[in-house]
Amino acid sequence: MKPLSQAIRPTTVIEPEKLRSHLGLDLVVISETFQHTGSFKFRAAYNVVLNRPESEFVGVSSGNFGQALAFACKLLDRKCTVVMPHNSAKVKVDSVVSYGAAADLINVNEISRVERLEQLREQRPDAYMASAFDDRLVIEGNSSLGDEVIGLGLDAIVVPIGGGGLISGTIEAFERAGKAIGIFGAEPAMANDAARSLKAGKIIPNDLEPQTIADGTRTLSVGDLTFPVIQRGVKDILEVSEEKIVEGLKLYFSHANLKCEPTGALSLGAVLQYPEQFRDKRVGVVVSGGNVDRDVYLSTVSV
Amino acid sequence: MKPLSQAIRPTTVIEPEKLRSHLGLDLVVISETFQHTGSFKFRAAYNVVLNRPESEFVGVSSGNFGQALAFACKLLDRKCTVVMPHNSAKVKVDSVVSYGAAADLINVNEISRVERLEQLREQRPDAYMASAFDDRLVIEGNSSLGDEVIGLGLDAIVVPIGGGGLISGTIEAFERAGKAIGIFGAEPAMANDAARSLKAGKIIPNDLEPQTIADGTRTLSVGDLTFPVIQRGVKDILEVSEEKIVEGLKLYFSHANLKCEPTGALSLGAVLQYPEQFRDKRVGVVVSGGNVDRDVYLSTVSV
Numbered sequence: 069m070k071p072l073s074q075a076i077r078p079t080t081v082i083e084p085e086k087l088r089s090h091l092g093l094d095l096v097v098i099s100e101t102f103q104h105t106g107s108f109k110f111r112a113a114y115n116v117v118l119n120r121p122e123s124e125f126v127g128v129s130s131g132n133f134g135q136a137l138a139f140a141c142k143l144l145d146r147k148c149t150v151v152m153p154h155n156s157a158k159v160k161v162d163s164v165v166s167y168g169a170a171a172d173l174i175n176v177n178e179i180s181r182v183e184r185l186e187q188l189r190e191q192r193p194d195a196y197m198a199s200a201f202d203d204r205l206v207i208e209g210n211s212s213l214g215d216e217v218i219g220l221g222l223d224a225i226v227v228p229i230g231g232g233g234l235i236s237g238t239i240e241a242f243e244r245a246g247k248a249i250g251i252f253g254a255e256p257a258m259a260n261d262a263a264r265s266l267k268a269g270k271i272i273p274n275d276l277e278p279q280t281i282a283d284g285t286r287t288l289s290v291g292d293l294t295f296p297v298i299q300r301g302v303k304d305i306l307e308v309s310e311e312k313i314v315e316g317l318k319l320y321f322s323h324a325n326l327k328c329e330p331t332g333a334l335s336l337g338a339v340l341q342y343p344e345q346f347r348d349k350r351v352g353v354v355v356s357g358g359n360v361d362r363d364v365y366l367s368t369v370s371v
Numbered sequence: 372m373k374p375l376s377q378a379i380r381p382t383t384v385i386e387p388e389k390l391r392s393h394l395g396l397d398l399v400v401i402s403e404t405f406q407h408t409g410s411f412k413f414r415a416a417y418n419v420v421l422n423r424p425e426s427e428f429v430g431v432s433s434g435n436f437g438q439a440l441a442f443a444c445k446l447l448d449r450k451c452t453v454v455m456p457h458n459s460a461k462v463k464v465d466s467v468v469s470y471g472a473a474a475d476l477i478n479v480n481e482i483s484r485v486e487r488l489e490q491l492r493e494q495r496p497d498a499y500m501a502s503a504f505d506d507r508l509v510i511e512g513n514s515s516l517g518d519e520v521i522g523l524g525l526d527a528i529v530v531p532i533g534g535g536g537l538i539s540g541t542i543e544a545f546e547r548a549g550k551a552i553g554i555f556g557a558e559p560a561m562a563n564d565a566a567r568s569l570k571a572g573k574i575i576p577n578d579l580e581p582q583t584i585a586d587g588t589r590t591l592s593v594g595d596l597t598f599p600v601i602q603r604g605v606k607d608i609l610e611v612s613e614e615k616i617v618e619g620l621k622l623y624f625s626h627a628n629l630k631c632e633p634t635g636a637l638s639l640g641a642v643l644q645y646p647e648q649f650r651d652k653r654v655g656v657v658v659s660g661g662n663v664d665r666d667v668y669l670s671t672v673s674v
Contacts, residue, residue, distance in 0.1 A: 080383055082405045085442065101628040102385045139388065166392065325404040325661030327630040358628030366669050
């Protein structure tokens with residue numbers, strides 16, 4: 069069993085001249101698109117499976133966490149079930165199955181994910197119900213990305229926020245290293261629960277899953293464990309328009325040769341929307357992942 | 372003035388699980404898509420400009436070498452002129468100009484590139500006429516990529532062949548390190564001058580620029596300096612169909628989150644077409660660059 073540091077692939081650091089001169093900013097791209105399973109989620113999933121004694125894991129995800137959990141279980145020889153909406157993209161279901169996990173397809177009009185998780189918890193009392201973000205092991209796993217970027221000499225770093233797992237890990241890594249830089253969250257304006265929660269000083273969930281193009285952030289709220297870390301460590305949470313997310317995705321393609329998913333373009337979207345925050349600073353933008361439906365990607369880039 | 376090793380960006384090594392299991396091969400992707408100016412050509416161009424005393428450089432290129440030479444000249448404070456067909460894609464002309472070089476646009480129906488170069492040689496006797504491949508400094512610059520991959524434990528490596536500059540550098544790096552692995556060239560079947568030359572034991576040029584989708588290999592022949600290196604160091608030159616180049620490009624997108632240009636997909640195309648050559652071997656595939664016209668890319672991936 070490899071320790072986390074040997075199981076993960078190091079993040080990809082890119083300094084794209086064309087994009088930098090286009091923006092007039094000292095931009096450093098930190099890309100997890102080449103991480104195992106194509107997103108940072110593998111860091112968390114592997115750390116959870118490695119450190120839990122259970123022989124079976126259950127996760128709820130139609131996206132990157134499901135694939136990451138499935139692959140981590142494969143590497144560490146555990147059973148894995150991923151609960152997914154029955155109308156999930158076939159490519160995502162196939163990915164989970166290809167890593168050897170069972171895809172538990174539910175009709176979300178008949179049963180909610182939470183209800184299905186309760187059923188599974190009763191049916192399989194020995195399985196570990198893995199949260200995609202609200203778990204100390206998740207935050208700890210994600211902090212390995214923070215560790216890797218501490219030496220880059222950044223003044224600021226922008227990190228996408230969904231459930232808050234990645235930014236919490238980033239904050240804890242910089243705390244551990246005793247380095248103070250500006251850590252910014254980037255959240256879709258139409259899914260701004262974290263920004264609203266930060267202002268209110270308490271968790272305020274979205275009413276419904278917001279249908280932002282950044283589908284990795286369609287969470288109802290940040291977590292009980294991630295929120296206090298965000299409160300103490302974040303400089304600000306920047307609310308990004310759908311338009312700027314798309315512009316970021318397109319610029320990565322045209323000016324940096326980088327294919328990423330819409331959620332991955334959130335950080336650059338934030339820099340595009342609030343450039344004055346990053347003037348004369350060396351700013352890192354975290355690209356959380358690259359997995360995107362082909363037709364969504366092509367139609368977005370071709371606009 | 373930075374030495375070459377500090378001026379270049381290290382290559383990006385990717386081990387994409389999904390692509391590896393799709394192929395059933397121990398594949399390592401070595402990508403130059405995030406190199407300065409988006410292709411390996413920067414290694415060569417920088418090494419040329421760094422080691423030549425001239426204050427002005429002239430290159431002929433509608434593609435990656437032009438951009439690389441322009442940027443190298445910018446970094447090293449030299450004058451640069453890039454001769455390009457007047458109907459080159461606007462984005463390529465703009466790139467060259469954005470790096471501070473002059474784009475010398477010629478109508479190739481009225482004057483050939485070679486003739487224009489002769490004119491410039493007479494008009495500017497103090498300028499250095501930079502070849503994209505047939506120059507010891509080019510081969511030496513490209514060999515820095517070979518140096519970077521020697522530690523990867525490869526049994527074989529597949530490298531695109533146009534003028535032969537990259538594969539010559541790769542061969543020389545492995546020779547220098549005293550490591551013998553199988554070095555394969557990948558050449559479009561419809562632009563197979565290097566394969567024919569290797570068989571004949573002498574340089575046999577193409578009659579016309581072959582209109583392969585891998586536009587980085589539309590050279591008439593390998594060079595006088597690169598050919599002997601290829602002859603002594605290459606295990607074989609694999610001729611790749613246009614179909615397999617396209618399949619490679621699409622697989623990089625869907626199974627590795629990698630955006631590359633058609634020429635960059637040649638090595639994977641060779642592995643797809645001749646898998647038996649690489650069974651039970653750890654094989655590195657070099658992705659030479661990522662710069663591709665948006666519409667060409669989108670229409671290729673969407674097929």
